[in-house]
Amino acid sequence: MSARLPAWLVNGALWLGAIATLFPLLWMLSVSLMPTGAASSYPPPFLPATLTLAHYRELFAAQHLGRYFLNSLIVATGATSLALVFNGMAGYAFAKLRFRGREAIFRLLLAGLLVPAQVTMIPLFGLLKFMGLVNSYAGAIVPGVASIFGIFLVRQFALSIPDELLDAARVDGASEWRLFRAVVVPVLAPILVTLGIFVFLATWNDFMWPLIVLSDRDMQTLPVALASLSREHVQDSELMMAGAVITVLPVLLLFLVTQRFYLRGIMAGSLKG
Amino acid sequence: MAGVRLHQVRKVYDNGQVAVAGASFEVADGELVALVGPSGCGKSTLLRMIAGLETITRGTLHIGERLVNDVPPRDRDIAMVFQSYALYPHMSVRENLAFGLRLRGVDRARIDAQVRAAAATLELDELLERKPRALSGGQRQRVALGRALVRNPRVFLLDEPLSNLDAKLRLSMRTEIGRLHRRLRATMLYVTHDQIEAMTLGQRIVVLNAGEIQQIDTPMNLYNEPANLFVAGFIGSPAMNFFRGRLALVPRAQLLCAGAALALPAAQLASSALASVAGEVIVGMRPEDLAVCQRGDEGDGEFTLEATVESVEPVGNEIFLTVQFAAEERVCRVPPQPLPEPGRAVRLRYQPQKLKYFDAATGTRLA
Numbered sequence A: 001m002s003a004r005l006p007a008w009l010v011n012g013a014l015w016l017g018a019i020a021t022l023f024p025l026l027w028m029l030s031v032s033l034m035p036t037g038a039a040s041s042y043p044p045p046f047l048p049a050t051l052t053l054a055h056y057r058e059l060f061a062a063q064h065l066g067r068y069f070l071n072s073l074i075v076a077t078g079a080t081s082l083a084l085v086f087n088g089m090a091g092y093a094f095a096k097l098r099f100r101g102r103e104a105i106f107r108l109l110l111a112g113l114l115v116p117a118q119v120t121m122i123p124l125f126g127l128l129k130f131m132g133l134v135n136s137y138a139g140a141i142v143p144g145v146a147s148i149f150g151i152f153l154v155r156q157f158a159l160s161i162p163d164e165l166l167d168a169a170r171v172d173g174a175s176e177w178r179l180f181r182a183v184v185v186p187v188l189a190p191i192l193v194t195l196g197i198f199v200f201l202a203t204w205n206d207f208m209w210p211l212i213v214l215s216d217r218d219m220q221t222l223p224v225a226l227a228s229l230s231r232e233h234v235q236d237s238e239l240m241m242a243g244a245v246i247t248v249l250p251v252l253l254l255f256l257v258t259q260r261f262y263l264r265g266i267m268a269g270s271l272k273g
Numbered sequence B: 001m002a003g004v005r006l007h008q009v010r011k012v013y014d015n016g017q018v019a020v021a022g023a024s025f026e027v028a029d030g031e032l033v034a035l036v037g038p039s040g041c042g043k044s045t046l047l048r049m050i051a052g053l054e055t056i057t058r059g060t061l062h063i064g065e066r067l068v069n070d071v072p073p074r075d076r077d078i079a080m081v082f083q084s085y086a087l088y089p090h091m092s093v094r095e096n097l098a099f100g101l102r103l104r105g106v107d108r109a110r111i112d113a114q115v116r117a118a119a120a121t122l123e124l125d126e127l128l129e130r131k132p133r134a135l136s137g138g139q140r141q142r143v144a145l146g147r148a149l150v151r152n153p154r155v156f157l158l159d160e161p162l163s164n165l166d167a168k169l170r171l172s173m174r175t176e177i178g179r180l181h182r183r184l185r186a187t188m189l190y191v192t193h194d195q196i197e198a199m200t201l202g203q204r205i206v207v208l209n210a211g212e213i214q215q216i217d218t219p220m221n222l223y224n225e226p227a228n229l230f231v232a233g234f235i236g237s238p239a240m241n242f243f244r245g246r247l248a249l250v251p252r253a254q255l256l257c258a259g260a261a262l263a264l265p266a267a268q269l270a271s272s273a274l275a276s277v278a279g280e281v282i283v284g285m286r287p288e289d290l291a292v293c294q295r296g297d298e299g300d301g302e303f304t305l306e307a308t309v310e311s312v313e314p315v316g317n318e319i320f321l322t323v324q325f326a327a328e329e330r331v332c333r334v335p336p337q338p339l340p341e342p343g344r345a346v347r348l349r350y351q352p353q354k355l356k357y358f359d360a361a362t363g364t365r366l367a
Helices: A005-032 A054-061 A065-096 A102-112 A117-130 A137-144 A148-158 A163-172 A176-205 A208-213 A222-232 A237-267 B043-051 B093-103 B108-121 B137-149 B167-184 B195-201 B219-224 B229-234 B266-271
Strands: B004-012 B018-027 B032-036 B058-063 B078-081 B155-159 B187-192 B204-209 B212-217 B241-248 B254-257 B260-263 B281-285 B290-292 B304-314 B319-325 B328-334 B345-350 B356-359
Touching: A005 A237, A054 A065, A054 A237, A065 A102, A065 A137, A065 A148, A065 A176, A065 A222, A065 A237, A102 A148, A117 A137, A117 A208, A137 A176, A137 A208, A148 A176, A163 A176, A163 B043, A163 B078, A163 B093, A176 A237, A208 A222, A222 A237, B004 B043, B018 B043, B018 B058, B018 B204, B018 B212, B032 B043, B032 B195, B043 B058, B043 B078, B043 B155, B043 B187, B078 B137, B093 B108, B093 B137, B108 B137, B137 B167, B167 B195, B187 B195, B195 B219, B204 B219, B204 B229, B212 B219, B212 B229, B229 B241, B229 B281, B229 B356, B241 B260, B260 B304, B290 B328, B319 B345
Parallel strands: B032 B187, B032 B204, B078 B155, B155 B187
Antiparallel strands: B004 B018, B004 B058, B204 B212, B241 B254, B241 B281, B254 B260, B281 B356, B290 B345, B304 B319, B304 B345, B319 B328
16 A cells, blocks of 8 residues: 555646646637626636537637638648758758868857847848748748757757668768658658647747738738737637637647657657667 | 779878878779778778768779779769668668669669569568568678669678677678679678688788788788788787797897797798897797697707696687796697696797797888
8 A cells, every 4th residue: 555655646646737737728618618708607617508609600700710720720831841841951961961160050050049039039020021021921931940949859869860871872872862851851750740740839829920920910820810809809708718729729639649759759869879 | 893993092081080091902803802900990981982981082993994083972883781781760671672773763673673683692582571670680681781782783892791790690691791702703892800700701801900001912821921910910819929029049049038038940030031130029929830748748849938827718629728928928729638727837839930020110020
C-alpha cells in the first residue's frame, strides 16, 4: 500500500490538472450550444437545458465567419508550407554544408533570438509597406516563412545525419538538390512535421500581426474577426463561444492527429547520442 | 574498369594541417591495392580525394586516362563502400541498390535485372523488401557492397568496410570481398587500419604514416624487406622486436645495447652501408626468427641471447613467449614445447641472416 501511495498521488494530481485544463474547453463547447442569454443566468449552468445550433448558423450566415476561416486557412497553410521549405533547407545547410562564414552567420542568427518580436513589429510593418505587401495575404505570411527558431530546430536534428550517408548519395550520383530531396528530407521528416505543427499553430492563433497588417475586413483572420465580433456583441457570450469553438477546433484536431510526431519532435536530440 | 594514377597528390586543410603530403602511385586496371596505416595517417583522406569527396590541394589524379581533379563524385564513375554502411534508412534494400541506377536514368527493366544479379551474388534475394533497420550488421554490409556492385563502376573504393563487424563475420566478409575481386577483376582501393586485412586482400599495399607514403609493395615484400623502421614495426603481428645500440666490430661484430650485447654476422656488417654508420642503429628481429635452445642444445653458441621469461601465452598451435632482454620486452613465437616458468632464464637462438638494420636517427633501412 505504502509503495503505491506516491503513484496514487501523482495520478491524482495529473487528473486534477487534466480536468482543470479541459473544463474551460468543455464549457466553451457547452455554452456555444445554449440559447442566447442562458449562460448568464445564476448559477451558470454547466450543460445546456436545450440544444441549439443557432449561433453557428448566425456566424456563418450573418457574420461571414466562413470568409475569416478561409483567410486563416490560407495564411496558416501558406506560412507553414513556405516555412518548411526555407527552414528545412537553411537548417540542413547550417548543419551539413561547408560554406564561408557559416558559423559567423549562425551565431548572428542566434543572437537575433534575443530580440523580442514586438520590438520588430514597427520596422517590419515599414518594410512590408515598402514592398507593397500591406493588407495582402503575402503580408501576413512572409514574416513567418523563415524563423531563427525553425532553422535552429532543423539544424540540431540535421547534425545527427551521418556525413557518410550524404557522401554515399553523392558517390551514387546525386546532385546536391537531389540529395536533399531524396535522402535528407525523408530523414528529417519527424522534425519537419514538428516544425510544421509549430508554425501552423503559431500562425493560426496569431492575433497581433494579422491585426496590424490586414486592415481590410474581408482579409481578417479568425482571431482578429473574433475580437471585433466580441466588441460588437459584448453581451452575447453564446455567440462568442461558438466563434471560439470554430477557431480552436481545427488546431485541436491537427494536434490530436499529429501528436505522435509532435512529441517525437519535441524529444528530438534528447534521446540521440 | 580503369586504373588510377596519383601524382604528388597533396591535401592541406584550411587550418594548415597537412593530411596527405604528396602521394604518388598507380593502381593497375583490375588490381586490388590496400591502403594501410594507423588512424589519422591520411589513408581515408586519400581515398576521399580519389572519390571526389575532398578537394585536392595539389597534384594530379587520373582515373583511366581522364584527369579528374575537378570532376564531381557523380561523374567519376566510382563506387564507395563506407565503414558505417551508410544505407538510406527510409529505403528498402531493393531501393538502396537501385538508387544509383535510377539517378543515372537507367530504364526500369535493366535496373531490375541488375539489382537481381547483385542480390544473387551477395545472397540478398530474401532481404530485398526489408528496410536497413531490420538487417543485421553483416547483412547491412552486404547491401552496402551490393550498392557498389550493382552500378558496375570503373573503380571500387572501400573505406574500412569491415571494422564495424565482429571478428567472425569480418573473416567471412574478407573472404567474400577477395572472391568478388577475383570474379569481377575490378580495380579496388581498400582502406584499412588492420594489417592482416591489408596483407590478405591486397595484391599490393601502400603503407602510410603521418600523411606520407612509407612503402608500396606486395604483402610478402613488405614483410620481408621493410623499407624503414615504421613499416617493419607496423607490418607483422606480434610486431618485430627492435634492439637499439651502437655497432662494434672489435673484438667481434656485435650490437652494444643497454647492458647487453647482441652478436651480429661480421661478413654482413662489413659489406654493407652499415660499415659507415657513426650513430646508433636499430636491429630488427621477427618473433618467429627466435627459437628456444633446449638443455644441452647450445647450437654453435654464437647467435644466441640470454633472457628472462616474462610470460608464456599458449594459443594452441604456437606459444607467444615474452622475455626481458636489454631492459625491454621481446616477443618470440615458438612451437608448442615445455618452457621455463616466468622469472627463469632462457637461452634463445636467432637467425643472423634475417636481421634487419635501420638508422636510429632517420629510421631508414640500412641492410
